[in-house]
Amino acid sequence: MSRVAVLKGGSSLERQVSLRSGARVEDALERLGHDVEAVDVGADLIERLRQGRPDVAFVAMHGRDGEDGTVQELLEILGIPYTGSGVVACARTIDKVVTKHLCVEADIPTAPFFSFNQTAFDRLGAADTLPAIEERLGFPMVVKPASGGSALGVKFARAARDVPGALVAAFSYDDRVLLERYVAGRDLAVAVVEGADGPVPLPIVEAVPRDEDFYDFEARYEIGRTDFVCPADLPGETTERAHEIALATYRLLGLEAFGRIDLMLEEGTGDLYVLEANAIPGLTETSLVPQAAEAGGLDFDRLVARILALAFERGPRAAAPA
Ligand SMILES: Nc1ncnc2c1ncn2[C@@H]1O[C@H](COP(=O)(O)OP(=O)(O)O)[C@@H](O)[C@H]1O
Ligand SMILES: [Mg+2]
Missing domain, CATH: 3.40.50.20 (Rossmann fold)
Structure with a gap:
C-alpha cells in the first residue's frame, strides 16, 4: 500500500x-x-x-x-x-504548434499549417498575411488556439470573412493561434500505454458525430452529440499505419507511461494526419483512453495500477x- x-x-x-x-x-x-x-x-x-x-x-x-x-x-x-510524462514532454505536447513543427522535422504527417502570436497580430501586421495563408490552405480552414483541449476555441472558417472572428475566438484561449488545412474524413484517437516491453498502441477509438453540423466542434464534443466506436471499423492496413504513426509521435515527443494521439484519416486519399498529442488524456467514465484500454483487455483499475507502477x-x- x-x-x-x-x-x-x-x-x-x-x-x-x-x-x-x-x-x-x-x-x-x-x-x-x-x-x-x-x-x-x-x-x-x-x-x-x-x-x-x-x-x-x-x-x-x-x-x-x-x-x-x-x-x-x-x-x-x-x-x-x-x-505520466515529464516536464519537457508536457511542454512539447501542450502547444500544438511545437508538436506540429517537431512532426514536420521528423517526417510524421501533420496537416499543413501556419501560426502567429498575439504580438504579431496586434503590432506586426500579421493580419496582412491572411490572404497568402488562405491561398495556401484553402477553405474550409481550421483555426484553433495553440494550447487548448476538448475542442475549446476550435473554429472552422468557410470563407475569408469567417477568419477574423475565428482568430479573435482562438486568441481568447491562448496568445498563439494555429491556422490549419481542413482534413475531411474520420476522427481517430490512438491511446498508447507502456507495458513491460515499452509503449503499446491500443485499439483505435473513432469519434462519430451524430448530427450534420460538423462545423461546430465545440457543440459536437458535448456529451451525447458524438458516438465513440472502439475498435474503429478500419481496414487492417489503416489500423497498422495509425498505430505506427501514433507510436512514432509518442516517442518523438518523449511521452511517458501513457498518452493519446489524435489523428484524422482523410476521406478519398486514405492519408493519416496527426492533429495533436495529449500527455494527460481524460480518464473519466466517457473518456477515450479508458475505452481503448478496456477494448485492449486492460480494465480501468489495471490501467491505473500500471500508470502508478x-x-x-x-x-x-x-x-x-x-
Ligand atoms: N485540421 C482539421 N481538420 C479536420 N478536423 C479537425 C482539424 N483540426 C481539428 N479538427 C477537429 O476538431 C477536434 C479537436 O481538435 P484537436 O486539434 O484535437 O484539439 P483539442 O485539443 O481541442 O482536442 C478534432 O478531434 C477534429 O474532430
Ligand atoms: Mg484532440
Missing part, C-alpha cells in the same frame, strides 16, 4: 473534466488498496504535499497547470515521483542534478 496524492482540478478550462478524471482515479486507487489523498490544486499545493508526504503523486489534470508541466516542475523540486519504477526526477 502506498500513500498517493491525486492532483486534480486547478485553474484550467478543463477543470471540470479533471475533477471527474481525478474522482475516478481515486476510486480505482482505493480499490487497489492505496491510501489516497485528493488534492484540488491551488495556492496551498506545496503545503499540502509537504504535510501529506505522499509516496507518489497521480497527476489527473488536463490543460493548463497540469498537462503543461507546471505541477510536474514543482513535484520535481519536492522530490516526489509522479505519474511506472511512476514508482522511475522514481523522483530532477531536471539537472544539484
Whole structure:
C-alpha cells in the first residue's frame, strides 16, 4: 500500500473534466488498496504535499497547470515521483504548434499549417498575411488556439470573412493561434500505454458525430452529440499505419507511461494526419483512453495500477542534478 496524492482540478478550462478524471482515479486507487489523498490544486499545493508526504503523486489534470508541466516542475523540486510524462514532454505536447513543427522535422504527417502570436497580430501586421495563408490552405480552414483541449476555441472558417472572428475566438484561449488545412474524413484517437516491453498502441477509438453540423466542434464534443466506436471499423492496413504513426509521435515527443494521439484519416486519399498529442488524456467514465484500454483487455483499475507502477519504477526526477 502506498500513500498517493491525486492532483486534480486547478485553474484550467478543463477543470471540470479533471475533477471527474481525478474522482475516478481515486476510486480505482482505493480499490487497489492505496491510501489516497485528493488534492484540488491551488495556492496551498506545496503545503499540502509537504504535510501529506505522499509516496507518489497521480497527476489527473488536463490543460493548463497540469498537462503543461507546471505541477510536474514543482513535484520535481519536492522530490516526489509522479505519474505520466515529464516536464519537457508536457511542454512539447501542450502547444500544438511545437508538436506540429517537431512532426514536420521528423517526417510524421501533420496537416499543413501556419501560426502567429498575439504580438504579431496586434503590432506586426500579421493580419496582412491572411490572404497568402488562405491561398495556401484553402477553405474550409481550421483555426484553433495553440494550447487548448476538448475542442475549446476550435473554429472552422468557410470563407475569408469567417477568419477574423475565428482568430479573435482562438486568441481568447491562448496568445498563439494555429491556422490549419481542413482534413475531411474520420476522427481517430490512438491511446498508447507502456507495458513491460515499452509503449503499446491500443485499439483505435473513432469519434462519430451524430448530427450534420460538423462545423461546430465545440457543440459536437458535448456529451451525447458524438458516438465513440472502439475498435474503429478500419481496414487492417489503416489500423497498422495509425498505430505506427501514433507510436512514432509518442516517442518523438518523449511521452511517458501513457498518452493519446489524435489523428484524422482523410476521406478519398486514405492519408493519416496527426492533429495533436495529449500527455494527460481524460480518464473519466466517457473518456477515450479508458475505452481503448478496456477494448485492449486492460480494465480501468489495471490501467491505473500500471500508470502508478511506472511512476514508482522511475522514481523522483530532477531536471539537472544539484
Ligand atoms: N485540421 C482539421 N481538420 C479536420 N478536423 C479537425 C482539424 N483540426 C481539428 N479538427 C477537429 O476538431 C477536434 C479537436 O481538435 P484537436 O486539434 O484535437 O484539439 P483539442 O485539443 O481541442 O482536442 C478534432 O478531434 C477534429 O474532430
Ligand atoms: Mg484532440
